[in-house]
Amino acid sequence: MIMDMNTPLTKNIKPDRAFATLDNYLSTGGYEGLRIAIKELTPLDVQRAVKDAGLRGRGGAGFPTGLKWSFVPMGEDAPRPKYLVVNGDEMEPGAFKDRLLIERDPHQLVEGVIISAYAIEASMAYIFLRGEYHLGAQRMKQAIAEAYDRHYLGKNILGSDYSLELHVHTSAGRYICGEETALLNALEGKRANPRAKPPFPQISGLWGKPTVVNNVETLCNVPHILHYGVDWYQELGRGEDKGTKLFGASGRIKRPGLWELPMGTPIREILEVHAGGMQEGFRLRGFLPGGASTDFLLPEHLDVPMDYGAIEKAGSRIGTATMIILDDKTCPVAMVLNLEQFFAQESCGWCTPCRDGLPWVVSILQDILNGRGRMDDLDTLARHTRLLGPGNTYCALAPGAMGPLQSALKYFRADFERFIRQNTEGIGRMTTKNTKGFSLSAVEGGQ
């Protein structure tokens, strides 16, 4: 029980069961948070509790959840219907945390949705799932049906005046749908281009109505804050930030996986204790601490705690907190090319810097790896990190894509230069047509 209290998000996820059933969930205090919220608290009380707890968004941006909710117009004059939307479009390379929560403890998410929808007086909620999560969709639908049967959902929840409908929307595979406003366009059945902000979704979101979009893991925290209290939740963090978080790691480590640990756990502890360190014959060269859209960090940053502020100070972002490990036998330039190819493909094409800039970055990186690079290509790449940086596009896809590139140029510059020096003939991209595409398998690390 003591252990369970330290790992609220995963306490029902056991190796010996496929997923937590409704009975499993109820047996560890499931839907108690909902009962407390609906029977004892007003929506504004719930908002205050989540704000005081210090919960921050777990989808990447880290915006304080209670503060996000507080921008929703409340009271009788507020525009209706209001919506709560769950962002379950987990598609960032390296991220696999929300899938665990969706597939293995679906009722936790359902309860989180109901309490959070109550907090903003929403009457309709959608769970937006990426198209590839077939098993997750099936389990969520089952859990929702059970929640309706028990009057946790539907009209007059638990005998109160509050009513909520919840529907699962499955997407069809596009990274940009994870961007809050692009997700709203996708839910409306349109092409998932991001919207201009302001107005923010809390004022004008889905079909122009007040809407909150929260990440899966964020919402899974909410039932526990209500059930066990703000003080208990704040005690869970080890550093600046509060609560626990799913941390993950993949790459050439001994035990790739996910672990629920207190916010503020040092990176070294995650990689060396939980992930078991590097595989035999491989050394740690660097890592992306929060998935594909975060800046590389180096072994010298291993003692940085996994807190929003601390990782930012080190020059990166906590992002989804699922790390991708770069080992010494994988070429960092080729890895950056792989990442930029992903972003170039998944750009929605709405904003010019992103639509045109990312393929250009890919093309330059391919040339460099093919031995057709020039030293001034590095300047062109650096210029792109500014042109595609914050403020020049509607959403954060392009700035995110520049994270690994700008940090690789800083930390792995010698690798770029080594490839460029192989271009002994001085052939540049502008003078010849490169018709032969670079194969990622051609360099070390690409296998």
Add this chain to the structure above:
Amino acid sequence: MTEDRKQETENRKQRDASCLFPVSCLLPSEIEAIKAEAGHYETPSAASIEALKIVQKNRGWISDESLKEIAALLGMAPAELDGVATFYNLIYRRPVGDTVVHYCNSASCWMLGAEKVRERFCERLGIELGETTKDGEFTLLPIVCLGACDHAPVVMVGESIHHDVDEQQVDRILDGKR
């Protein structure tokens, strides 16, 4: 559905009925499923992705005829719906094999041998990426991160995810399917 929209849909249906393409290629069961999905939203067009998936599940892909009929059903212009259909990785606007094999080529899988997996699929199936086998059984496509990086390399065969895939497992997957 508002009255206006109902009327609009009705008009469109009548227009379609007089055109050259065979209409009512959508089955009553498909139409029913699409209407049920549309009922969860403010506007029928919000069910566009689900509608495309319902039809694709039955027919394997979205033909121009299917697209046109789904658009009419949802009160959308065909071009508007095509804009949605072509936006997504998992909606196919060309015929695909009975089973679509998606191999993940994002960072973690790439690092841990995704290219070897792709090569083995190509070799065994005798096709390149984006192609369909002659017998129409398999199509091989790349896909972005499938959210199982702790078990890289990852492959999605139909709707099922395969973990820690190596060349031997590629053989087992294909032998099990054939």
